[in-house]
Structures are given as C-alpha cells and as structure tokens.
Amino acid sequence: MARQIRFGAWCFDPDTHLLAMGEERRVLEPRVSRLLEFLLAHPGETLSHDQLVDAVWDGRVVSDEAVRRAVSTLRHALAPDGSDHCIRTVHKRGYVALFEASQPQVAMPRAHRGASFLQRYAPPLWQRVAWALSLVFLASALTLTLLAYRRASESPSPPQAMAMAPTLAVLPFLNLSAEADTDFLADGVSEELRDTLARYHGLLVTAHASAFRLQGSQTDVRELGRQLGVRYLLQGSVRKIDERVRIDARLTDAVSGRQIWSGNYERSLAQLLDLQQEIATEVARALELVPVSAQTGNAGARTPNVEAHLEFLRARERLATWAVDDAEQAIAHLQRAIALDPGYAAAYAQLADAIMIRALSTGGVEPVRATVEPLLDKALALDPGLGEAYVTRSWLIEDRVQEERELRKGLELSPNYARGYEMLAARLMELPERQAEALRLIDRALALDPLTPRNHHIKAIFLAKLGDLDGAEELERRALGIDPRFRSAQLWLGTLSALRGEFAQAVEHGERALAIDPRATFLREGLVNFYLGLGDAAAAHAIDSPATPNGRLALLLFDADWQGAADWIDRAEGSATRPELAKHLVSYARLRHGLATGNPAQFATALAAELGFDGTLPRLTAAPEFRAYTDLAQLLHASGDEAAAKRVQQLLEAELDELEAVAPGQKRALDAVRALLLAQAGRDRDAIAALERAYAAAPLPLWWIHLKHPAFERLRGQPRFQGLVARVDAHLEAQREKLAQMRRRGLVPERADQNQR
Template identity: 30%
Template sequence: MFQFNGYVLDVARGCLRTEDCEIELRPKSFEVLRCLVENAGRLVTKDELFRAVWPGVVVSDEALTQCISEVREAINDREQSTIKTMPRRGYRFAAPVSKPGSDDEHQRPAPATLDDATTSRLAEKPSIAVLPFVNLNNDLQLNYLSDGITGDIITELSRFSDLAVIARSSAFQYKSKSVDVRQVGRELGVRYVLEGSVRHDEKRIRITAQLVDAITGAHRWAERYDCELKDAFDVQDEVVRTIVTILQVRVVEAEAERTLSKPPATWEAYDYYLRGFEAWAMGFAQRPIASLYEARRCLERTIEIDPGYARAYVVLGRTYTYAYVEPRDDAYLDPTALERAEGLAMTAVRLDANLPQAHTFLGAVLSFKRRHEEAIAECEQAFLLNPNFSDHGVGLCLIFAGQPTRAIEVMRASMRLEPFRNAVRLAYTGHAHFMLGSYAEAVTPLRDSAWQMPDLRITQLWLAAAYAKLDRLDEAHAAADEVRRIEPNFTIERWKRTAVYKRPEDAERLFDGIRKAGLPDS
C-alpha cells in the first residue's frame, strides 16, 4: 500500500481509496497510477509506462494520455501539481509517498550487530553515504568527471535538513576500493549507501546508481540514466530527487524546487568547473602554485561560458584568499587579491542567495577585512539555509571574532559528518583551544594537522606557539623551522596583517608564543 495526499493505493486489492470511500479506476489507469507512485520523485518515461502497462502490445500515445487524464480526475489533480507532465518525455509523480506500517515510515532500531556508538552519531535523522562513483572509462584522466558528479550529489543531498549526509572527504576514503556496504555503514554510522558509475563518450553519458540498506545489505533502488551530454544536469536532478523520495524525506514540490540549485547552462561550463575544482583542491593540499593557476584558468572559462554559475565564483574566489594569506606568489598580503576575492564572493551571493557556500566564503573574506559581525552573520545565514551544511572556514571566522568555544562546537559538529577528519578542521580546533589557554589540548590536533598537510604554514605557526606556551622549546623550535622552510623571510610584523583577531589579548597571546618559539618580530 502507498499513501499520498490523503489517498491510499492498495496494490494487493487493486483499488484506490480515501478514508471514506473507494474510487473507481479502469485497470489500465490503475496500473499507470501504480507505476508512477512506485517511482515517485523521478521522471517515468512514456516507454517505461508502455512497457509496464501494455507489455508486448503496441498502443498509441492517446491511450496513455487518456489514462493520465482519468488518474488526475480520480485524485483531484486538475492543477497537475501531483502528476507533472515532462513535455515529450513522460511524467513525474511529485507528491510525497509513504508505505503505512513499513520500515520506510517507522524505521526499526538497528540490529545488535551494528556498532551502537556508531549508530548514535547519526541516529536522529535518516543518514546516507555517497561512495565515489566508478569511472568506467579506461582513461584515468576522466576521474575528475565521476568524482565531480559524486560531489554534486553529496552537495545537493546535504541541502535537505532532514537528511544527514556524510561529507565528501570521508566518503572518498573508499575510492578505488572494493568494500562491503555493511562495513561502510558500520564505519560511517549510516543507514544507506549510494553506489554508482559513470561512462561517457563524446556525445552521451551513462550514469548508474543504486541505493543499498547498509544494515541488511538489501538493494532498495537502482536506476540507469542514458542521455546526451547536454541533458546531464536534468539527469542529476532526477537522481537526487529519487534518492530523497525513497528515503522518505518529506519535502513538498515547492521546497524541492527551492533547494535544488540550478546547474550551469552547458556541459562545457560544468566540465571546466570540475577541472577547476580538482586543480584548486590539489593546489591547497599539496601546494603546487601551478595548480592554483590552472584552477583559475578553468574557473574563469566556466564563468565565460555561464556567467550565472555561482559556485564557480566561490571556488575562484578561494584561490585569491588562499594566495593572500599563504606565501605562494606576489599575491601574498596584496590587498588587491583580497578585494578580488570580495568581489567574487558578493557576485556569488547575488547570483544564488540560497547557496550556503557563497555565504560562508563571503564570511571568510569579511573576516580578513576585520568586519567580524558581518562575517558571523553570513555564516549564520549559511546554516539557516542548510543546517546540515559543513564548512571548516566557519571555525576560523569564530576564532577571529573572539568566540573560540563556539568554534570548537562548530568543528565538532562538522566532524560528526567527517569520521575521517581532515587537516584544516583539526588545525582550527587546535587553534581554538590555544585561544582558550588550553595549550596541551591544542597540541594534538595541531600536530595531527601538520602531519597531514606539512606545507600549510599557518598550522606550523600555531603549533610552534602552542609548544612554546608549554615550555616544550625543542619542539617549538622545530615547528618554527618548518615555518622558515615555507617562508624563509617570515617576520611577525609582516604576518600581523592576516592575524585579524578582534580581541587584542588574543593576538598578543599568539604573538608571545611565536616569539618564544624563536621567530623574529621584524
């Protein structure tokens, strides 16, 4: 049985009814409704309906149109808000659907074999991990495409506050590994796992996806999407909508339309965006300046093709803030780099005011301009748009604003969706402890962060100060040597321009530790 909009579709008895009465439907019309309801949330093509309702028989479009008309009359859908026509393609059942008495509506407790501690982390809402989609092309250089599609699905699912989505960095720990989804469920503390693959040639793309219950290992849904490259974004929306429906996320059509971001206009723009994002991530983690320049080239090309794509402005802007605060090239401490970043951030917010990444990036820029209240307001707006959103930059904004305790809370909440912690969150957590005077508690996350990203100068600097405050001077001097390795001409006076702490006592606490570690004032 399926419930929707006050109706019950009883497949076993072959009837449609309300609480008060049974509604007559011709058998073929009933089967059309059944097919649409069973596939609620995704496009059901005309060919699928013909195969399901009239198997082995050739019928005209008029036969299907008549059945759709009868179904709409039966469920009082004269406005066509429940069964949506997708011109020349098929139909989509847009109302939320549930199964009375099933696990989908009343989820049973996990069996004893699932680690209770792991389960408790995400127990308050349906949880899912999206594993890296497999690149079925022989060309490894096309990994960026399957990785990008995976990342976009994670991002779009994360917009729904009723769904806990494991972050990209944790999900990608399983890339290129053969895994048992039940083991993944135990390790990440999720109920559902999405797997998939991508194959494409010059003209077409095929995306396969399957949703698996990570507790039982049972397959809950699978689909294959074939389309021309220019239609790839429509396919992406269908994948996300279908997953959300199956997981019983109670989102009405208007909310779904508001929260699903609009993809760029053409495949070429999206392709450049994926390449740019990959280059930016490499430049940040491994520090080759050429990657930063390649990221800018690709992202600027994205914007040329599709000037309305807000995400491209966000990532492009991040390349400028990073170059401003880290000694990479002539942009280091150059105010024009920060101005460029602010302009890109403002444009991203203007283009898509519902994009959380745009608000947190703007908050980061405002923070470096010492506009702390405005920075925090932008971060708050991001979380209002999506309480499930995770951005480590919020932690640094809070530390600069004199709120280290809250920064730790935010980083802990972020790590809840990051079972495999990343280096930047660890660094910000450690620095927040430093600002609270908890130097011993600061050392461990800072040291772990420095081990993971040894070329990120700010982490080495914070670690040197923490060791110095604990009078562990040999270790402080070793961390200070790492700072000199990255920036041979480092001076506190020069670096102060990016030490934008709201409270003077916070800045002085840090400067005192840096001096004690052996780094010069000027």
C-alpha cells in the same frame, strides 16, 4: 536497525559513533566511541586501566597516557571544558562513569525535521590576523577562558528531542567508460549528486573532500561508514557510450551492510543534469526526506559544460591544503572553468575563495578586496541562492552585524557546508562566553567533513586555548595523517612544543611547515619566533628574507634596535597595504624607543592612540593584550604621569583577577603578566615570586622580551632573579644542543644569515 543509547540529554549511536544532543552532533573516534559504550554499560563502577584496555583496546599493551587521552577526549565531547562531572578519576584506581543509560537500545529515527541549526547562533567579527595563529598565540600562552563552559554547566538547557538526521556520504562513482580521459564525468556525477542532496535540510551529507579521499577504496561498506561517520553510502558507476551515458547507483545502510535502494538509468549527455536530479530525488525518497520548494537552488550554480565542471573539481581538490602554490593552481583551473562557461556561478565563488586563501597566506585581505568583491557579486547575480558565496563574502565585511548576517545567510542556504561551520567557529573563538558555541560548530563541521584536516586543526586550537595541549597535539597529528602536506598542523605542533619549552622540536616542526609552503608569510613569521626562542638570531634572520611584517619587527626588538623597530612600524602604518602588526610587539617597541630617546610622554600618547585607550580598557582575553597595556603604564610612569599610570594598572589588575578566576589552566601566562604589574607597583618580592611560577615548568616563548622588560630593572641584581635567568639560560643551552644534534642527523637544515657572512 541501528542501536541508540540515551543518557541524560545525549543520544549515542555506537555503530556510527555519532553523539547527539538536539542539533549538536559529534562524530567520535572509534576508540573513544568504544570507551563511551563500555562506560555506559558500567555506570557507577570503578573501572581500572586493565579493564578499559581489555574492553577498548582488545587487551593490547597501551600506556596509561593513551587511556588518559581517550578519557580526556570523551570528556571534552560531553562537556566543552573537559570537566570530570561525567567521568570521575579515582586516584590510582581508574575511572567512574557518573551517568546512566536511560534507554539502552532503541530504533534510530529516520529523519530530523527540527528548526534550523543556525537560528541558535550569532557569530562576532573574526579578527583577520594571520600572526594570531603564530606569534600572538605563541606569546599569549593560551589565555582565553573557560567561563562559557562553566556557565553552560551551571544553567543547562532543557533536554531536546533526540531524533537524529540521517547521515550520507556520496562516494566517487566508478568510471566504466571505454573512452580515454572520461574520469571527469564520473567525478562530476558524484559531485552533482552530493551538492543536490546536501540541499535537503533533513539530511547531513559528508563533504566532497572526505568522500573523495576514499576514491577507489575496496574497503567493506561497514568500515567506510565508520571512517566517514555516516549511516548511509551512495555508490555507483558511470559509463559513457558515444553521446549517451549510463548510470548505476545504489544506496547502502553502512551499519547493516544492506542495500536499501538501487537504480539503473540511461540518457543522452544533454539530459545528464536532469538525470542527476532524478537520482537525487529517488535517494531522498528512499530516506523518507520531505521535499522542500526550490530545494535544488538556481541552475546558475551548475554548468552543463563538463569540461568546465572538471576544472572546477580540480580546483576544489587543490584548495584543501591551503598552500600558496596549490591556491594558485586552483585559480588557474577556475579561470579556465569560467572561460568555458561564463555563467558558472559556483566557479566565480570558488575563484574568489581561492584568491582569498592565497591572500591570507601572503599579503592579507585588503590588496585583493577589489578583485574578490566583483567575483562574488557576479556569483550571486547568477545564483542568489549560492550559500558558499555569502560565506566567502563574510571575510570582506568589517561590520559585526553584517558579517554575522552574511555567514548565517550562507549556512541557511547551504546547511551542509562544513567550511561555513568551521569559519563560524573560528570567529567565535575570541570571546570566552561563546567558545561553547564554537566547539559545537566545529563538531558540526567535523560530523559533515571528518576527513578535511583543517576541521581537526581548528578544533585543536580550541583545545589548546583550554589548556589541553595533549588533546590539541593529537588532533594536529590526526590532521597530518589525513594530509601530510597540511602545513598549519605542522606549525601548530611547533607552537605546542614551544609552549612546553621544547624550542628545538618547535623549530623542526616549523621547518617542515615551511618546506611544504615556503611562500606563506605566517609560516616564516612563526619559524622566526621559534628560532628566537632558542636565541638563534642568525637563523631567524635567514628565515626572514625577504622581510615579513612581524618577523622583521621581532628581529629588530631582539637585536635591541629600537630606532629601527620604530621606523619599521611607521613604514608599515604608512604603506598602502597596512599589514597587521602584533600590538604587543608595537607596544614594546614604543616603550623601548620612548625610554631610549628620553621622551616617554610623546610615545605614551602615540601608544594610547594605537591601542584606542580612552581611559577605559576594552575586554582583554589574552596575555599579549595585557602586556600592551602594561607597556603603556610603564611609559606613563616614566613620563611622570603617576595618576594615569596607576589608573591603567588598577584597570589591568581588575581584569586580570577576573580572568584568573575563570582560567586556572592559563596560569603561567597570567603569572607573567602579574609579575609586570607587581614590579611596576614596587612589590619586588611578589613580582619575583610570580616570575618563578610563570617559569617553573619551562621558559615562556617570548622570554627574550619578558625577562629584559624595563619593569624588572630593579630586580636584576637580586639573587632569585639571577637564579631564574641562569635556569632559563641552562634550558636554552640544552635546547640548542638538541637542535645541533637534529642538524647533524639531517632533521633540520643549517640556517645562516647571508647578510652576516
């Protein structure tokens, strides 16, 4: 019988590390789980560093930072904004838990039959710009706000019933066949059982990627349960003898280690699908799940062709990395699966997904739309209940309402599809008032699939936007621990380093990411930015060959080639694929070109049209968006339209005041925007003071745009401005020397622009 600790609206299972509140579920790291259990046992007590180390780290020597990170992680699990209303820091003394367990140990309920989780959420349109994961986010210095979390804490929802749904992982079945090349059969049985059981709405089933990473593990079932964050494990073996198959299966309680069900079956190969359904039904009965009509979905999602299913499984494994080469191998596997079984609905949906994954790393969605749409239509014609196809199709939808409807429908049909929750979370991240929902959704994805690195990566992005760079770094390193080839984690470690002014370290991470997937456009664009942060234009040019949309635009701006930048923008906007260009780069190019040609009015009109400015501002949630409009104000001022320029500045100041009030953790980026507005208003002393605040810790990543901005022209001769520039130069020189040392040690390759040799 499992333990269950209730405190406030939360319910905590120390054995499975599951923290739940109503439909919200978060699987804590084992160390964080032990920390929570210890704090619950000592409410109101001031617990020192040594006490926590003794209880949680078994007395091993650990740093204050390790303890602080564990506490920070727990705070974010209990309150999305990481506030200390649950765990208070007592300066130089320790920590105090401000909650009290109301029911320390009770039996864990067997099943949860509440309303569908998705009825509570409504996602907005996801901004499909790969550059947002490199240059835009790098430039923004993480300016999305904490408003949603404060509102959530001010208006808490009533506590809900704390029944927890049972959690299950289907481990890869052992292949005991004497025949060669029959591993696919055991893998196929495991996958079919997982997919069938995942359709039960009262059961949380760990995704295939997490379970298959433990293939062949001899670890004790209790430890396996802890690693996967599940209560139950389904294991077994498959033996093929001529045209018959024997399956042995057992269901184990991962908390107690007790076997609670087992079965031995033998059928002909032709009866394999029916046998898998029979086993799934027995497992569901052992877990006391209520049968649901049409629970198993349309047979079109499956295939009786074992070779086709093997190709499908090989493809799914490849797609875990999101690398271009792996996606192309997955595409080949899926094309073979469809050739073997043209009625295999899941293969059509997976093929569409693989093509989309490749497109997001290369040329974008639009060039593949005509290829992907028919594949998804075919998948849904074969199986209208295939939720994964609806989730993938949401990528193609521009209308907010329809996109939301598509995602919700997909997750209603496949309520254990971790990828769907991750995608829904990513779509919510842009709006501050919905970030609390986004965190709940990514925690749901992590509970379902704790060993897929992308889920940790997406949550790391959320923490970074909240200003918790240490927590974000820890999650990215965890993602790499799961899969060292997960390139996005390497790039984001570089982004986090750049935000701290550690540009040499950023380059090292960016080079590692590019080595993993040299064909990914957004990785090269990100690395271009890291090199420009060091002022190393030659290396940046070498990386940007062939040219990437935003990488080349950034280089043209760095080189002060205003005409070239304008031509590049016009060429991109006139191309058939219309690549997404970062608006703050476009606005800076328009500003510089307008001033250089002496025709600012023309370029102010063009920029206003590109931004969609009609006299009112859209909702601004990030520093790059503010900078685009400050460039518009600068052009209006230069054209002599002082009234329009002042109007834009006033609108920006009002938006900035509101954002600053709810985003104290993003102060550096906002101070940089404030400096531009103050300089445009002629308040030079205040502008320099804001600049000094923005650059006090380290240079901002896009210093080469910001400090050279025309708004600061009057300030350049002032000693305080010159002193700030000198400090930035000294910092960059030290970073360049650090990079040179890395190159001498072989950590970073030599880069030189071939065109300049």
